[in-house]
Amino acid sequence: xxxxxxxxxxxxxxxxxxxxxxxxxxxxxxxxxxxxxxxxxxxxxxxxxxxxxxxxxxxxxxxxxxxxxxxxxxxxxxxxxxxxxxxxxxxxxxxxxxxxxxxxxxxxxxxxxxxxxxxxxxxxxxxxxxxxxxxxxxxxxxxxxxxxxxxxxxxxxxxxxxxxxxxxxxxxxxxxxxxxxxxxxxxxxxxxxxxxxxxxxxxxxxxxxxxxxxxxxxxxxxxxxxxxxxxxxxxxxxxxxxxxxxxxxxxxxxxxxxxxxxxxxxxxxxxxxxxxxxxxxxxxxxxxxxxxxxxxxxxxxxxxxxxxxxxxxxxxxxxxxxxxxxxxxxxxxxxxxxxxxx
Amino acid sequence: xxxxxxxxxxxxxxxxxxxxxxxxxxxxxxxxxxxxxxxxxxxxxxxxxxxxxxxxxxxxxxxxxxxxxxxxxxxxxxxxxxxxxxxxxxxxxxxxxxxxxxxxxxxxxxxxxxxxxxxxxxxxxxxxxxxxxxxxxxxxxxxxxxxxxxxxxxxxxxxxxxxxxxxxxxxxxxxxxxxxxxxxxxxxxxxxxxxxxxxxxxxxxxxxxxxxxxxxxxxxxxxxxxxxxxxxxxxxxxxxxxxxxxxxxxxxxxxxxxxxxxxxxxxxxxxxxxxxxxxxxxxxxxxxxxxxxxxxxxxxxxxxxxxxxxxxxxxxxxxxxxxxxxxxxxxxxxxxxxxxxx
Numbered sequence: 001x002x003x004x005x006x007x008x009x010x011x012x013x014x015x016x017x018x019x020x021x022x023x024x025x026x027x028x029x030x031x032x033x034x035x036x037x038x039x040x041x042x043x044x045x046x047x048x049x050x051x052x053x054x055x056x057x058x059x060x061x062x063x064x065x066x067x068x069x070x071x072x073x074x075x076x077x078x079x080x081x082x083x084x085x086x087x088x089x090x091x092x093x094x095x096x097x098x099x100x101x102x103x104x105x106x107x108x109x110x111x112x113x114x115x116x117x118x119x120x121x122x123x124x125x126x127x128x129x130x131x132x133x134x135x136x137x138x139x140x141x142x143x144x145x146x147x148x149x150x151x152x153x154x155x156x157x158x159x160x161x162x163x164x165x166x167x168x169x170x171x172x173x174x175x176x177x178x179x180x181x182x183x184x185x186x187x188x189x190x191x192x193x194x195x196x197x198x199x200x201x202x203x204x205x206x207x208x209x210x211x212x213x214x215x216x217x218x219x220x221x222x223x224x225x226x227x228x229x230x231x232x233x234x235x236x237x238x239x240x241x242x243x244x245x246x247x248x249x250x251x252x253x254x255x256x257x258x259x260x261x262x263x264x265x266x267x268x269x270x271x272x273x274x275x276x277x278x279x280x281x282x283x284x285x286x287x288x289x290x291x292x293x294x295x296x297x298x299x300x301x302x303x304x305x306x307x308x309x310x311x312x313x314x315x316x317x318x319x320x321x322x323x324x325x326x327x328x329x330x331x332x333x334x335x336x337x338x339x340x341x342x
Numbered sequence: 343x344x345x346x347x348x349x350x351x352x353x354x355x356x357x358x359x360x361x362x363x364x365x366x367x368x369x370x371x372x373x374x375x376x377x378x379x380x381x382x383x384x385x386x387x388x389x390x391x392x393x394x395x396x397x398x399x400x401x402x403x404x405x406x407x408x409x410x411x412x413x414x415x416x417x418x419x420x421x422x423x424x425x426x427x428x429x430x431x432x433x434x435x436x437x438x439x440x441x442x443x444x445x446x447x448x449x450x451x452x453x454x455x456x457x458x459x460x461x462x463x464x465x466x467x468x469x470x471x472x473x474x475x476x477x478x479x480x481x482x483x484x485x486x487x488x489x490x491x492x493x494x495x496x497x498x499x500x501x502x503x504x505x506x507x508x509x510x511x512x513x514x515x516x517x518x519x520x521x522x523x524x525x526x527x528x529x530x531x532x533x534x535x536x537x538x539x540x541x542x543x544x545x546x547x548x549x550x551x552x553x554x555x556x557x558x559x560x561x562x563x564x565x566x567x568x569x570x571x572x573x574x575x576x577x578x579x580x581x582x583x584x585x586x587x588x589x590x591x592x593x594x595x596x597x598x599x600x601x602x603x604x605x606x607x608x609x610x611x612x613x614x615x616x617x618x619x620x621x622x623x624x625x626x627x628x629x630x631x632x633x634x635x636x637x638x639x640x641x642x643x644x645x646x647x648x649x650x651x652x653x654x655x656x657x658x659x660x661x662x663x664x665x666x667x668x669x670x671x672x673x674x675x676x677x678x679x680x681x682x683x684x
Contacts (some may be wrong), residue, residue: 006428006431006445006446006447007426007427007428007445007446008443008445008446009443009444009445009519010441010442010443011441011442011443011445013440013441015523016511016523016526017523018518018520018522018523020426020427020446022426023595033390043567053383058501072513083582084349084362084364084669085349089348096571097550097553097554098355098547098550099352099353099355099550099571099572100352100353100355101350101351101352101353102350103348103349103350103351103353104348104349104350104351104362105348120424122526153661153664153665155659155660155661155664156660157661159660160657161657162657162659162660163657163658163660163661163662164659171661174661174665174667175353176360176665176667178351178360180360180664180665180666180667181357181358181359181360181665181666181667182663182665182666182667183663183664183665184358184667185666186355192683199669204440205440208439208440208441211439212439229438229441230441232569234474255664280659280663280664281660282660282663282664284664288468308664310660310663315502315503315504316505316658317497317504317505317622318497318498318499318504318505318622318623318624319495319497319499319505319514319516320505321622321624321652322495322497322522322524322525322622322624322626322650323487323495323516323518323522323523323524323525324522324523324525324527325516325518325522325523325524
């Protein structure tokens with residue numbers, strides 16, 4: 001390697017975090033193969049027919065025309081078995097010496113994405129992905145009514161290395177009585193940018209990515225999917241709505257169909273490139289109880305909901321944990337190029 | 343589980359991050375066993391006698407009385423094989439569209455903690471731990487002279503799950519031209535606390551922990567080791583000097599001996615409790631070029647160096663990555679009690 005062959009440091013415009021982009025990109029095949037850690041289907045309580053083995057159902061999308069058959073559903077939401085956050089009780093904020101604590105009030109739910117154990121919703125046609133996203137929306141709308149809750153997070157873990165305990169396709173929901181730190185950082189970063197530029201940073205990012213196009217994987221009518229300029233992990237992908245909208249709950253039906261399409265395409269592209277890759281995805285929306293308006297650049301409307309997909313190909317070391325600084329062995333441009341072509 | 347049996351949310355006083363402490367603590371044995379992923383000694387280039395196979399030595403502590411024998415050393419520092427940060431070149435800060443980037447100027451070194459492959463410095467007597475810490479100090483003092491560098495981070499990865507690529511006992515050093523985000527957050531948190539209380543938050547934490555004693559594992563003349571109130575990971579341990587001092591480089595010789603003692607004791611206690619546990623540790627010191635003074639509560643002296651040990655027993659899921667919110671299956675009080683008694 002030549003002395004002049006320096007790696008590049010890039011700054012995340014929202015969070016101010018730096019990442020090092022290595023100058024010789026690793027290809028997907030260089031990340032190795034991941035084993036699929038499937039638990040046995042016969043023991044799975046998320047499958048259709050095992051409804052009695054789960055805690056009481058919160059809601060479901062029943063298959064139409066099946067009358068009242070409880071085994072016939074498309075998606076189902078149940079409470080977590082060992083919830084971290086619970087609805088019952090008081091917030092009980094208090095001090096303990098110099099420290100602060102409170103009760104773990106909130107909600108913790110499991111969104112079962114399919115009645116079938118080994119089918120991924122993105123593989124069986126758009127209709128199922130639409131139902132999954134509709135279920136996300138319904139739960140967020142419902143939980144927003146509880147004024148003790150400040151934030152609802154929807155996330156998915158796929159593969160044991162990404163923290164998944166089950167192989168049945170499920171997503172998770174956690175509603176918390178505080179705004180989580182990572183979300184707070186995004187809100188603060190977006191507010192600062194808005195104060196300086198009088199523009200939404202996410203709208204600017206969408207325009208910049210579409211203008212340069214080197215990091216774009218695909219775009220649809222309402223969404224763009226790209227590998228962020230200062231990604232934390234290789235093959236990281238952001239899906240951002242083109243329409244400025246701070247709250248995921250305000251997504252329209254035609255936008256849900258479009259999101260189902262682009263999310264399916266990206267998940268399939270990632271899986272085609274990186275066999276059985278462990279990954280997480282999550283939705284970041286504005287916190288509850290923030291006034292929401294749908295007009296472009298309305299005062300105070302400095303946040304913009306989005307979905308992030310994080311492939312978990314690397315082990316994080318003491319460097320990442322102690323610095324918040326990430327090393328990217330594949331550049332976002334090379335990752336996007338590969339995902340465009342696959 | 344009773345409805346009233348709520349988990350507890352705790353706030354990190356420095357970073358503002360919340361964690362959920364579960365109300366039924368897991369014991370160390372419930373975390374399972376970890377395999378020791380040893381690479382073969384015959385291929386190891388960090389061992390004594392393989393000096394020619396490594397990049398040019400930066401410094402070493404030679405064994406005394408061995409004259410100029412290059413194979414006889416106690417600790418040795420070499421450049422990283424594939425450095426992320428390099429000394430040669432210009433910072434080259436520039437914009438790219440709406441984004442910011444710069445060259446990856448800095449330093450990236452490996453600190454070989456022992457000439458022997460399968461010996462841990464904490465197991466062979468205090469003298470070797472003293473030499474390792476002395477080597478950390480010498481490198482930080484030396485790198486502080488380069489005014490392009492804003493921060494030097496020293497960290498250790500032990501076990502593949504903690505990001506270690508080698509089983510020979512080594513530590514890492516990374517000097518960066520920017521202050522890493524996680525360090526910036528600590529500096530900001532400490533500054534805010536100082537502005538409000540006119541006291542160093544770390545000094546307050548030391549006093550609070552010694553007063554309540556429930557989270558203290560052990561204390562020595564100059565240091566206290568405890569499981570933080572809002573730990574991110576189970577069995578996480580902080581070692582904080584009792585003497586207010588923002589910069590690790592200003593550590594005195596008698597303090598180095600004392601740090602070697604307490605660090606050895608804690609590492610042995612952790613290893614005795616959690617077989618082959620993967621862990622990281624790192625030192626957080628004040629950034630370069632901040633005026634340093636040694637008097638208690640000197641104006642501007644709102645930071646306090648410390649060492650954090652992070653056992654890596656759990657897989658992080660989409661929840662932790664999307665929220666910055668951590669779940670603690672063992673309370674810091676129970677973890678400290680176990681580590682005190684082991």
